[in-house]
Amino acid sequence: MNIAGNIVEFTGRTAALRPRPAPSLPPLLSLRCLTIADAGGQTLVDDVGFDVPRGGTIGIVGESGSGKSLTCRAILNLLPPGLRVASGSIRYGDHDLTRLDRRGWQALRGVDLAAVFQDPASYLNPSIPVGKQLAEALRAVSGLNSRAAHQRALALLRRVGLADAEGVFNLYPFELSGGMAQRVLIAIAISANPQLLIADEATTALDVTVQAEVLALLDELRREQGLTLILVSHDLAVVAQVCDHVIVMQGGRIVEAGTTAQVLRSPAHAYTRSLVDNHARYSIDAVGQSLPPAPDPAAAPAPRPLLEITNLRAAYGNRAVLDGIDLTVQRGEILGLIGETGCGKTTVLRAILGVVAPETGTIHFNGQDISALRGRELRRFRQSSQIQHAFQDPLRSLDPDLTVAGSIGEGLDIRGGIGAAERAERVATALAAVGLDPALSVRLPRDLSGGQRQRVIIARALAMDPAILLLDEPVSALDAVNRIHVLELMRRMADERGVAQVFISHDLGSIAGITDRVAVLHEGRIVESGPTADIIANPAHPYTRRLVQSVLRLEDGAVSRPSPAEQNPPVPPQRAAIPGEN
Numbered sequence: 001m002n003i004a005g006n007i008v009e010f011t012g013r014t015a016a017l018r019p020r021p022a023p024s025l026p027p028l029l030s031l032r033c034l035t036i037a038d039a040g041g042q043t044l045v046d047d048v049g050f051d052v053p054r055g056g057t058i059g060i061v062g063e064s065g066s067g068k069s070l071t072c073r074a075i076l077n078l079l080p081p082g083l084r085v086a087s088g089s090i091r092y093g094d095h096d097l098t099r100l101d102r103r104g105w106q107a108l109r110g111v112d113l114a115a116v117f118q119d120p121a122s123y124l125n126p127s128i129p130v131g132k133q134l135a136e137a138l139r140a141v142s143g144l145n146s147r148a149a150h151q152r153a154l155a156l157l158r159r160v161g162l163a164d165a166e167g168v169f170n171l172y173p174f175e176l177s178g179g180m181a182q183r184v185l186i187a188i189a190i191s192a193n194p195q196l197l198i199a200d201e202a203t204t205a206l207d208v209t210v211q212a213e214v215l216a217l218l219d220e221l222r223r224e225q226g227l228t229l230i231l232v233s234h235d236l237a238v239v240a241q242v243c244d245h246v247i248v249m250q251g252g253r254i255v256e257a258g259t260t261a262q263v264l265r266s267p268a269h270a271y272t273r274s275l276v277d278n279h280a281r282y283s284i285d286a287v288g289q290s291l292p293p294a295p296d297p298a299a300a301p302a303p304r305p306l307l308e309i310t311n312l313r314a315a316y317g318n319r320a321v322l323d324g325i326d327l328t329v330q331r332g333e334i335l336g337l338i339g340e341t342g343c344g345k346t347t348v349l350r351a352i353l354g355v356v357a358p359e360t361g362t363i364h365f366n367g368q369d370i371s372a373l374r375g376r377e378l379r380r381f382r383q384s385s386q387i388q389h390a391f392q393d394p395l396r397s398l399d400p401d402l403t404v405a406g407s408i409g410e411g412l413d414i415r416g417g418i419g420a421a422e423r424a425e426r427v428a429t430a431l432a433a434v435g436l437d438p439a440l441s442v443r444l445p446r447d448l449s450g451g452q453r454q455r456v457i458i459a460r461a462l463a464m465d466p467a468i469l470l471l472d473e474p475v476s477a478l479d480a481v482n483r484i485h486v487l488e489l490m491r492r493m494a495d496e497r498g499v500a501q502v503f504i505s506h507d508l509g510s511i512a513g514i515t516d517r518v519a520v521l522h523e524g525r526i527v528e529s530g531p532t533a534d535i536i537a538n539p540a541h542p543y544t545r546r547l548v549q550s551v552l553r554l555e556d557g558a559v560s561r562p563s564p565a566e567q568n569p570p571v572p573p574q575r576a577a578i579p580g581e582n
Helices: 068-075 102-108 130-142 146-159 165-170 177-189 208-227 236-242 260-265 270-281 345-353 375-383 403-415 421-433 436-442 450-463 482-496 509-513 532-537 541-549
Strands: 007-011 016-017 031-036 043-052 057-060 081-094 111-115 194-199 228-232 245-250 254-260 307-316 319-329 335-338 360-365 385-390 468-472 500-505 517-522 525-531 554-555 556-561
Touching: 007 177, 007 556, 031 068, 043 102, 043 254, 043 509, 057 236, 057 375, 057 403, 057 517, 068 081, 068 228, 111 177, 111 307, 111 556, 130 146, 130 165, 130 450, 146 165, 146 375, 165 403, 177 194, 177 208, 194 208, 194 385, 208 228, 208 236, 228 236, 236 260, 236 270, 236 554, 254 270, 254 307, 270 482, 270 554, 307 345, 307 532, 319 345, 319 525, 335 345, 335 482, 345 385, 345 468, 385 450, 403 421, 403 450, 421 436, 421 450, 436 541, 450 468, 450 482, 468 482, 482 509, 500 509, 509 532, 517 532, 517 541, 525 532, 525 541
Parallel strands: 007 043, 057 228, 057 245, 111 194, 194 228, 335 500, 335 517, 385 468, 468 500
Antiparallel strands: 007 016, 031 043, 031 081, 245 254, 307 319, 307 360, 517 525, 554 556
16 A cells, blocks of 8 residues: 555545545544654654544554654654654644644643653653642643542542552652553543543553553543544554554554554555564464473472572562562573562562562572672672663663663673773674664664663663563563564573573563563462463463453454453462462
8 A cells, every 4th residue: 555645534434545635524633744854854754644533543553763653742742852843734623733832732732632651750750749740730721629639630540540549649750660650641641631642652561451441441531522542552452452543654654554454454565564463473372482392390400590589578668569479580581470560570670689678588699698788799799780670661761861872881881891892892782682773872862762762771781791681561662573573582592591581571472472481460479370371371360360361362453352261261270379369
């Protein structure tokens, strides 16, 4: 389908490509020949045009850096510094958004036009409790008094799946998990009942059960309030679940568009076909296909674990987070950690790194009790670089004033012992390993897409040649093609170099694809653990079953859910859920 120079018009349930569209009803949003360029004149988004009908749901998919987020930011007049709309128009109703002044934007943005972006840390004030930020937003747009705004804020927090609304209200952004912060942003975005909501990877950091709740909420808002939705996502199943129509972008241009079912069932463009094909390669139904043969447990006794956690308990203030965690990781093994947002997964990694002090329990690495290290000994151990991490929020993990090369090489500089030439070579090798163009090495984090920043974080960890990697949602912002590239890299690191990994993900397809074993966390406890294939195929604990049942399957261009037989799998006799959990 050649769409260059045409306008993508969505009318009813069909998508047509016409040079001069004449819809029967005026669209809510119209983009015409939109081109975005940087200060040097390089075109980043080229001749993009489409119409969005009132009450419509449009998905935009494509690789990292394809222009999806830039297009959405241009709609909201939120382009990063140094970028500009070089040509074209963006019309919202009677408003030409490219000509709107500051007062006009104050009346529209956050009221009629709202957005949820993929980096919560960038949009929440770190010095103000999140509930107060939500209440202030409500007062600004609705004129509610303090008491009414407080009560409305609590109701919104509950509506986006934060059951402990009173507790969350008083938390600061740094005290929230990525998924909790994302839900707070969604609450702020919908607080003014906007006409148009742009959701840029809005469900990326959410576990599958909460993701389903948020998608249902967005659908409810569309049906009850006439909300128009533009959904940017790398997850084709989410797009198939929510969107009537889909736009596929590559290299700053629209390469394919149409009804979601039509595009995903019979993709016409080679890039779209690669997205659909690669999505299926790491789905929950392909569990274990990329794993090496499991060793025979009777062949030899198990060696001493590289990492061993025993009876780990941790708390934030008076709030218990981890309750008696026992885990082991062997050299060359990938252990998956899954569970809902706030269940303690990230806290496990922070305890391993010494960022969170355990109340009880021990953490042994290569036979050494690293949970007992303090002061100079702890600093010396960290400088050894044997344990490296990649957390899920790149903007909080990258120094905004360091280039990509500076960020990747910073750890090498601290450790010392290598010259400039070797440093440059290791930086280049790490960038190539995660599929990033070496030309990006001179850019700052703000000049990168969310997926590119995420890969920089992984490259920084790989450059240190660690014995174990702690990975917190390392592929959450990546499209299907780059996701597979990184996942296969992680598997090769384990198989060929013996690098152990603890891999947190809400994406059960990624967990099923590369992990050897998986542990399921629920309310700070491990409720189930074992070989990944066993846990996915025959979950014993009710919570694990609910996670597996909530996964969206993409089949023939549409979303399906597990069959009744899959929803009630037999409980294997060799493994049982922890007593007292239900």
